Amino acid sequence: MNRMATVEAVESFLPDRSYTIEELAGSLGLKRAQVRLLQKVHGLHRIRQDSDGGLLDLVLPAARRILEQVPDPTDIRYVIYVHSTQEVTPSHLDAAAQIRDALKLQHAGSFALTQQNCATALAAIEVAGTLLEDEGDPYARVLIVIGDKTFTPGNQLLYNTGALMGEAGAALLVAPHDVPGDRILSYATKTMGRYSGGVLLSVEESKQYGRDSARALADVMRAAVEQAELTWDDIHWVIPHNAPLTETVALLGLDPKTVYLEQLAEYSHCFASDVFINYTELRKANRLEPGRHYVYVASGLGATYSSMVFQHQAPAMAPLTSV
Template identity: 40%
Template sequence: MTALEAVSAYHPPQRVPIASLAGELGLSDTQVRMFHRYYGLAEVLREPTGTITDLMLNAAAKLTDLRGREHQVKYVVQARTLQAIAPYPEDPLHDVVDALGLRHAQAFAVTQHACASGLLAVELCGRLLAEDGDPDAVALIFVGEKAFTPSARMIPGTALMGEGCAAVLIGSGDRDRMLSYASATHGEFNAGLSLSAEMSMEFQQRYPDALTEVILAAVARAGITAADLALVLPHNVNRVSWVRVARKAGIPVDRLFLDNMPVTGHCFCADSFLNYVSAREKGRLKPGDHYLMAAVGLGSTFSAMVFEH
């Protein structure tokens, strides 16, 4: 069974107040106040000098369970939101593979689900490892990116992007077993940030129901109910949208792990995994607890995954 054997989180040293980003993002004072007071955002993570290669290597350095098991790594996957993450001919993922001594592994990226690609990568790696039939083989997934262009630093009216990164070791053990996965793509919104004003409004209206639908589907496939979830590890877009979804899904709001949202920003595919590490460190997960990761990718894909701790 697919399991999270280990997860590490790298938080860059710089936290930038959102008010200081107003100029570069073209935000008015009113918009800054909206992000702060209404959406619950205060700061975003920034790696001031490092590259995306540095982000991945810093996350890998904190993944202590990888040490001594490099020979067991069969797949190295970068799950990301952006299709272009570095200027040609740079190849950050293969630079990381070389630096970690993993050239024997198959390395590739998945971007098809945008910010939900992290959950896609977990499900895909689980399938690949199961088909290979080697009980000792593992996959290494990297999630988290650089907000290296103006358009990558903000989802207008929704979220501000951060630069946290996580490394995830996928195996077939008993630790943090994946019980279910549900995903739905609403292709009529495929234009993402380029949606017309009318379609953008329709997307905002349908968003809570669409996310609730996949959450409840994942919960049902896991053989539990929403009330059985001890914790929800969300993507860190904003607080107000998650409160609305939790109420629709019948999940008590206090089971939403929102601690990181004000201080990290929306770290592309990495949010749920960064939240997992924080929740574990704070003692919010106990053995046997059921918890859910959820994410939405522009384009638009809604995904949810249930685990047993």
């Protein structure tokens, strides 16, 4: 991203219904020992899920809250739908177009991103920034809508990675780089294709995947902070996906208290949405401070690792003047 974008607004949505792992064990085929492992080792206890609602019920509430903040909806030039599960609708339906039309944004272009699985939302911010740079219009905006349904046991339980997936929706409004908001300062990502098998990895491959993942996350987090020309002393919070990061935190020498995972037990991993769920939880508790720097972290099965540094609610950039 040559000219960094600004995330002007972030909203999230969680279904009201909460389930314990014990309540889901039967439908997921989990044995008692496996339940205990997910609880004690991976820190998972509950998830949110709306068994009666569809995809639009999950993703539209956060997007509509974003639209309430947009004076002129025609400024939204693109709608990007981010999903981690590749099959989200029957093949003859275009989920991105359905979301765009449900939001009454038919004037906007729409497409979906999914290739980086749960790390895709950070890639979508970069894509949005590139689109806005090409537009060259200070009023142009990109709406990113994020969310996946846990519609089968196979995409809800990724046991070899220790992930139990919950449902959540999120939405972001991305603006040009020189408007007030969360200014993106850097983006680092890497993919290790040898783990492209994902849930099909063998037991030994899964163990090595876990070891390599910790180092890969540390590498991209370090790279993002360095690209932003900051040090870890400048970072107020690390805002990650909902997964234990003990080894990564140790590799970086971070204070674990600066890594926000307080909702891991309650929400579990929510595909590509949970980074922004954690952001809105911090914001709701008044724990984000204007002018401070924060790090987003996400990894996607397959395996992609991404990190992004932003400055929270940065003021508008002063225009360049000639001397």
